[in-house]
Amino acid sequence: MAARGGVRTNPPDCATRHALSCDRGGSRMTRVVAISGPPGAGKTALARRLAETAGATLLSFDDFETMTDLGPAAIEDWLDRGAPLDELASAPFAAAVGRARGRLVLDMPLGRADPLVGDRIDCAVWLDCPPDLALARKVAQFARDAATQPAPGFAPWLAAYLQNYERIVRPCIDMLCEKSRNTADIILDTSGSEVTSHERLTTALKIRKFL
Secondary structure (H helix, E strand, O other): EEOOOHHHHHHOOOOOOOEEEEOOOOOEOOEEEEOOOOOOOOHHHHHHHHHHHHHEEEEEEOOOOOOHHOOOOHHHHHHOOOOHHHOOOOOHHHHHHOOOOOOEEOOOOOHHHHOOHHHHHEEEEEEEOOHHHHHHHHHHHHHHHHHHHOOOHHHHHHHHHHHHHHHHHHHHHHHHHHHHHHOOEEEEOOOOOOHHHHHHHHHHHOOOOOO
16 A cells, blocks of 8 residues: 555555446546545545535435434444444435446445445545544534534533543444445545645545546
8 A cells, every 4th residue: 555645545456356437448447436534534525525526426424324313322232232334324325326327426434344335436535533633623513513503402412422422432433443444445644634635635536537
């Protein structure tokens, strides 16, 4: 795996374990890119920018998932049972991916580890971000959302999130890192600015003929 400027990537010829689409000339090209990473790493913003740059369809797993609706106790039980991925996977999300045409950017937690979508991904990207920075970014996002869309009980909700961080959120992040990072083609350091991360990612994806 080569490393340059905050990006670690497998050369295209080394990614033969995953089938890539081909253009008319038979050259390798990437059609489906999945962006994964811990909360606060910047995957949603980066996926949105990449889709705009590539003229691609953007699908977000968060628009389909139901796991977080179950509450902390159910998620903790899921972790205690070994975090079976088939319970996290979303059939509606997989169906939307199957219906999509043309280039596609997926904002999703599991990347190739997703049991319903993984085999459709041509290039899996994992975003690396220091845990303290990722948490700070996520809390700042929550605060901005609360300021623009005031909701009662925000302070108690944030306190509960932080109290559950060590017990639930961090184990979920560790699981995602184990499952998703280890199967990624590109590992991108997102500790810098969003603009820098986007530039590094687009440079890596040009090699894979996504741009």
